[in-house]
Amino acid sequence: MDFRFEVLKTDPTGARLGRLTTPHGVIDTPAFMPVGTAGTVKGLTQQALGELGVQMLLANTYHLYLRPGHERIRRLGGLHRFMAWPGAILTDSGGFQVFSLADLRKVTDDGVIFRSHLDGSEHSLTPEKSIEIQQALGSDIAMVLDECIEYPADRERAAAAVKRTAEWARRCRDYARENADASTTPGQVLFAIVQGGTHADLRRESARQLVDLDFPGYAVGGLAVGEPHALTCEMTSAATAELPADRPRYLMGVGLPEQLGDYVARGIDMMDCVLPTRNARNGCLFTSAGRINIKNATYAEDSRPLDERCSCMVCRTYSRAYLRHLFMANEILASILNSHHNVAFFLDIMSKIRQAIAFGELAEFSSELQARIETGQP
RNA sequence: GGACGGGUGGGUGAGUGGCUAAAACCAGCAGACUGUAAAUCUGCCGCUCCUUGCGGGCUACGGAGGUUCGAAUCCUCCCCCGUCCA
Numbered sequence: 001m002d003f004r005f006e007v008l009k010t011d012p013t014g015a016r017l018g019r020l021t022t023p024h025g026v027i028d029t030p031a032f033m034p035v036g037t038a039g040t041v042k043g044l045t046q047q048a049l050g051e052l053g054v055q056m057l058l059a060n061t062y063h064l065y066l067r068p069g070h071e072r073i074r075r076l077g078g079l080h081r082f083m084a085w086p087g088a089i090l091t092d093s094g095g096f097q098v099f100s101l102a103d104l105r106k107v108t109d110d111g112v113i114f115r116s117h118l119d120g121s122e123h124s125l126t127p128e129k130s131i132e133i134q135q136a137l138g139s140d141i142a143m144v145l146d147e148c149i150e151y152p153a154d155r156e157r158a159a160a161a162v163k164r165t166a167e168w169a170r171r172c173r174d175y176a177r178e179n180a181d182a183s184t185t186p187g188q189v190l191f192a193i194v195q196g197g198t199h200a201d202l203r204r205e206s207a208r209q210l211v212d213l214d215f216p217g218y219a220v221g222g223l224a225v226g227e228p229h230a231l232t233c234e235m236t237s238a239a240t241a242e243l244p245a246d247r248p249r250y251l252m253g254v255g256l257p258e259q260l261g262d263y264v265a266r267g268i269d270m271m272d273c274v275l276p277t278r279n280a281r282n283g284c285l286f287t288s289a290g291r292i293n294i295k296n297a298t299y300a301e302d303s304r305p306l307d308e309r310c311s312c313m314v315c316r317t318y319s320r321a322y323l324r325h326l327f328m329a330n331e332i333l334a335s336i337l338n339s340h341h342n343v344a345f346f347l348d349i350m351s352k353i354r355q356a357i358a359f360g361e362l363a364e365f366s367s368e369l370q371a372r373i374e375t376g377q378p
Numbered sequence: 379g380g381a382c383g384g385g386u387g388g389g390u391g392a393g394u395g396g397c398u399a400a401a402a403c404c405a406g407c408a409g410a411c412u413g414u415a416a417a418u419c420u421g422c423c424g425c426u427c428c429u430u431g432c433g434g435g436c437u438a439c440g441g442a443g444g445u446u447c448g449a450a451u452c453c454u455c456c457c458c459c460g461u462c463c464a
Contacts, residue, residue: 037414058413096413104415117415148413193413224412232412252413259412274414281417282410297407327417335417 003140003189003216005248005269009357013265014240017357020056020248020269022140023187024080024088027055029248030264030357032350033090033272034343037063039083042277043339046085052312052344053351055087056140058272061133062094062125066116070136078138078184090272091139093130093172095146095193095221096253107147109164127171131179131190138184143219144172146193151226158197161222165195166209173213191217191250198231200238207242218243219250220268229255233262240267257286257349258373261366264353276346280338283327286345288369289378292320294338299324309378312344 004021011017018029034041034049037060041049049057059079064070076082079089098105098112106113111126127145134142145168147161169192176190192210196202203220210218220239223232232254240249250270251263263271276286283295287307292299294306302320314323314337326334349369356365372378 033413035414042414042417060414063414090413092413097415099413101415143413146413219413221413226412250413255412271413273412274416275412278414278416278418279411282419283417284411293409295408330417332417 002187005217005246007245010245011357011360011362013362014267015264015353015357015362016267016269017354018248018269022056022088022189023185024086024140025055027088027270028354029269030260030350030353031056031270032260032346033058033270034277034346035272035274036083037274038067039064039079041339041343043280043335044277044343046083048340049085049343050087052340053347054343056090056270057085057087059083059089059091059137059139060094060097061091061130061137061143062097062114064091064137065094065125065133066118066123070133074136074138074184078136080138080185088140089137090141090250090270091134091137091143092252093134093143093145093193094125095143095148098146099148099150099222099225102150107164109167111145111168127168128175131172131175132182135176135179135183135188138188140185140188141217142176142188142190144169144190144192144215146195146221148222148225149195149197151198153197155197155199155202158195158199158202161195161197162202162206162209165193165206166213169193169210169215170213173215189216191215191219191248193219193221193252194239194243195222196235196239197222198227198235200234203235203238204242207239211242211244215247217248217250219252221252223251224254229259229262232259233266236263236266236268243267257346258366258370260346260349261353261356261362261369264357265362265366273346276342277339280340280342281335283334283338285323285338286342287378288372289376290373294320294324294327296324306341307345307378310341310345310348312341312348314338314341314344 007016007018009017020027020029033056035058039059073079073082104115114123130145146165149161192215194206196206220236223235243249248269251268254271254273285292285294288309299320305315307315356362
């Protein structure tokens with residue numbers, strides 16, 4: 001299967017209903033992708049992911065390079081086979097670790113020097129190296145190495161990251177072209193990443209520079225790193241306005257359930273976030289009536305399902321009281337069930353968003369969801 | 379009956395004259411989490427009062443008394459618990 005993206009419908013808000021075809025299956029867009037950094041979506045088996053309807057998940061170049069090593073994964077047949085996941089995989093390039101591991105790295109024009117958080121050893125991650133790793137992993141969609149900066153960042157710093165990110169994108173593209181045969185997934189494609197901090201003109205400039213380099217898809221990165229939601233939306237709009245309508249747009253690392261529709265309405269087709277899985281492990285559960293901290297004493301004898309509007313396996317089967325008990329007792333099943341529900345909840349929202357676009361009712365759907373969460377009325 | 383050792387806040391357990399409402403950990407209560415260094419992190423955790431302040435008062439280290447300007451810490455007696463000896 002060759003990579004392909006079709007926009008089936010565009011609604012008045014700018015939201016797109018689409019279909020992304022990859023070597024490992026078709027993805028209905030807008031899509032939410034759970035994050036499986038180390039080759040596992042923490043707390044969920046691949047079988048469960050499949051049953052939940054996940055069509056594409058994320059994995060991480062830097063983390064898999066450090067452990068177990070990309071060459072080992074190559075020898076074992078690539079990441080799909082290694083982790084026994086038949087669906088699509090998108091690999092982040094390590095660009096986010098430029099941001100999240102800021103204390104352990106040094107950025108130069110050539111690339112990034114990381115000191116491993118595992119054993120302190122030094123590793124050089126250049127644009128070429130990032131692609132080499134992602135080719136060994138054999139993701140369906142690889143990402144260019146980018147420089148993800150913090151918020152707030154002044155104009156000068158953001159502009160420098162834009163410039164560097166464009167240069168790295170070119171190097172990634174060229175390396176990927178020249179070494180396409182090295183990928184364990186024939187047909188692997190490469191997406192570029194728009195940077196620019198919270199400066200709208202830099203966002204537009206970054207997008208234009210990357211469009212000139214002609215990628216099959218574009219991401220918007222460096223957002224949801226602490227800035228207000230309205231700014232995230234504004235920057236997203238600035239970027240998507242410059243991106244070609246016939247290519248998929250991926251907003252990296254977002255977001256809260258009630259925010260997903262806002263991004264879709266700005267022309268975003270793909271999103272990923274650790275929130276459903278990380279928060280699940282920390283006892284924070286997303287419901288149609290807002291967040292629940294399942295460890296709160298108030299749920300100790302609450303026999304109701306977590307979310308009466310949710311039809312996931314957890315909500316059909318278990319009570320809040322039981323989920324609280326599992327969490328308080330530090331039971332492994334707490335992470336498993338909580339992750340299952342949160343991921344199901346995010347996927348359900350995306351499914352309803354797609355449906356709403358089809359019916360031309362995205363705005364209504366978003367405001368109803370927002371209202372339920374604000375009032376706490378399911 | 380004797381010899382040692384020990385009794386500290388919900389639990390374990392530091393502390394051997396003032397810096398101690400008393401370490402640390404656990405439990406408990408609440409909060410955070412947005413391309414995962416996260417099953418993590420942060421705050422609170424004797425009672426009470428108010429002009430919520432690195433504020434005031436009260437109670438507290440088995441019990442009672444004592445020494446001292448000052449005691450969880452020293453002394454006396456008593457009550458418990460553990461180990462060993464008879």
